Amino acid sequence: MLKPLTFVVFGLSPTTLIGNAGTCKFRQLSSKAANIIPKTRPTREKEEFLPFSAFLTDKHGRQHNYLRISVTERCNLRCTYCMPEEGVPLTPSQKLLSAAEIVRVAKTFVQQGVDKIRFTGGEPLLRKDLPSILGQISELNLKSIGITTNGILLARLMPELKSSGVTSINVSLDTLIPKKFEKISRRPASAWFKVWKGIEMAELMGYHPLKINCVVQGGVNDDEICDFVELTKDRHLDVRFIEYMPFTGNKWDLSRMVAYKDMVEMIQSRYPNFSKLEDPVTHTSKAYKIPGHVGQVGFITSMSEHFCGGCNRLRITADGNLKVCLFGNAEISIRDALRSGISEEDLLNLIGQAVGRKHPRHAGMMNLSSMKNRPMILIDHAKFRPMTKRHVTPKRRLDNLQLTQRNIIPITAMNHYQQASGSFYNYQNHARLFQTSSSNSYSKELSHVDAQGRVKMVDVTNKQITTREAEAEALVLLSDLAFQAVVDSKLKKGDVLTIAQIAGIMGAKQTSNLIPLCHPLPISKVDVQLTLEFEQKGIRIRTLAKTTSNTGVEMEALTAALTVYDMCKAIDHQIIIKDIHLLKKSGGKTDFKFSDEK
Known part of the structure; x- marks a missing residue:
């Protein structure tokens, strides 16, 4: 190892130079000695x-x-x-x-x-x-x-x-x-x-x-x-x-x-x-x-x-x-x-x-x-x-924790979570009945067909403008292979859950173009959540749509499921879309809430 050498830079205090394996550094003996360091940064090569x-x-x-x-x-x-x-x-x-x-x-x-x-x-x-x-x-x-x-x-x-x-x-x-x-x-x-x-x-x-x-x-x-x-x-x-x-x-x-x-x-x-x-x-x-x-x-x-x-x-x-x-x-x-x-x-x-x-x-x-x-x-x-x-999560919310469109779980975490609290959802396949705030009646007329059976568009001119919400749900069942690919996020076309969420939002906003008799609405909010169903090997899609208008947004809330099919068919076509239904709506003449009770 080289011995320290002391030298003087003209007009400056002494500085100690240390040499080691072909490199050198200056050690400060007084604050003025630092003037030997350039004020501007040289290029990386030098x-x-x-x-x-x-x-x-x-x-x-x-x-x-x-x-x-x-x-x-x-x-x-x-x-x-x-x-x-x-x-x-x-x-x-x-x-x-x-x-x-x-x-x-x-x-x-x-x-x-x-x-x-x-x-x-x-x-x-x-x-x-x-x-x-x-x-x-x-x-x-x-x-x-x-x-x-x-x-x-x-x-x-x-x-x-x-x-x-x-x-x-x-x-x-x-x-x-x-x-x-x-x-x-x-x-x-x-x-x-x-x-x-x-x-x-x-x-x-x-x-x-x-x-x-x-x-x-x-x-x-x-x-x-x-x-x-x-x-x-x-x-x-x-x-x-x-x-x-x-x-x-x-x-x-x-x-x-x-x-x-x-x-x-x-x-x-x-x-x-x-x-x-x-x-x-x-x-x-x-x-x-x-x-x-x-x-x-x-x-x-x-x-x-x-x-x-x-x-x-x-x-x-x-x-x-x-x-x-x-x-x-x-x-x-x-x-x-x-x-x-x-x-x-x-x-x-x-x-x-x-x-x-x-x-x-x-x-x-x-x-x-x-x-x-x-x-x-x-x-x-x-x-x-x-x-x-308000930041504390209620126990019920934890027990029914949803996996949103941004949530993809590593297998280790999935196993831990299932051991800790069971699977994310445990829906039973039983009869689903509709229930509204008014009594059920079969005397009501279909709104998009006139007395002669001809197609008609509902006139909403005189309906009251209110803030209206609707939530809908669908279940997409996949094969073991396709479901695992979704979990691993390795599908060739990209992240299934994220892309399906984006497509669901776009679909809700384009509903009047997709379904001819729907009215074009000023959509103020669309929220798409996708939950992995580990027991059923499926993806549950839940959509919320909101508007301030004179007609409801039920159809806008029902348009998100088919994208998941398109994303997964590259793996195989053993895909079933089922249980597409409206969960609830509010803000119109009558409110509605879906019930799965017999």
Whole structure:
């Protein structure tokens, strides 16, 4: 190893140059020495030959080229390990970093050597101007632009994220059991399916590997570790198990902390050839793999085996504070510096001083549990929103949990859920009778045929304009092969449930063109839900239509079933569409509700 050489740059204070294996870095001895670092970022081809920034190199020689930026404190989940049950006060919006400030901070760090930026929250996808921020960041010639999300909004925003330059996605998912998801996240179990749909969408759009972050808690979800590992068999997933970490208000308990080595033993008892991979020095995750599996597994061992020696991460909180260590309570306000009109040189000095004070390692597991630190949600995690009673899911709703058009369940989750609560529905095949608010009568005339049997269109001119709703339902029965293909979401023509939902909405809006005697209506709402019926190997379609008009929307609510047939016939034609019926209607002269009682 070469000895340190001391030299003088004209007009500057001394700087120490360290040579090692053909690379070099400058270590700052005074703040002015950083003037040798270029103010503008060179091209990627040339930067490998330049020293890393003195401002982002700490006194232990760690070079910080990875920046995590929290863009919001808000979240649509409220996970137990993330924050206290009573919630946390959110920072007023005017005290959060603006989009322009986020971009300026990012540019400053990139000019000094940062080549990887990850956006976090709260839940970053709740920030409406995030695509604009991402678009500007993508122009900085970074190696990686990442998002850490809880996945609730991911499926809907996936195309926009892709086009904005996002290169990697981490999704937080702590359980494969929807009901357990409710316990952990303090949100309805139905939200689990939105997360899974986001995972499916990200995979389809080429995010390989897609990282799944799972915080493991003893007695909560440690029994699912091997089920998560099984997901890596045929999917390009990097499932990362995170040791339960203490933050202010999350009631950390050592008895619930499952150590990395214990998790490895659990997995190896089921997969004996589960083996360690080689990790780069700056990686936080210890990588493992089962030979033959497409994906891999990682362990983030912050508590039992710290990885501080290779730490290359810095964090900017949503309110603009720089944290040089996730577990450190020391922060400096970049926001206040920016708003005071600080110069670029003074801003770099401020950052350099904070990085220079970074400790060689965090305080250790037991010390961390008693230290004051922000709740995780206010640092850079992806889970929080204040809880109110209206968010609690009634037991009846859980027992009849519906699988919406965005919900495709992995087989492991399907098995868990069926064991926990039975299948999603258990409809009996018995006689179905119609019941209206008025007594049944067979003396009424058919509305679209006159006394001579000629076709006529009903005149609704004098009918009262009211808000009218109708709900309808149909059941599409599939062969075992076609049903499994739907579950696996591998049909050649795409995602059956999503496309059928879109076609159902379009069909409802075009009903007057499809059925000649229907009136064209101003449709104000169409909602299509598709539920997988595991016992019957079918898809139950439920549609709601709404209008403010002088005639009803029953027909609009009855038009969604045939698309599923078209999507599945590529597998085989053993498909039956049955039980097409109106569930209820309201807002007209008479209300109606379907009854299955004999």
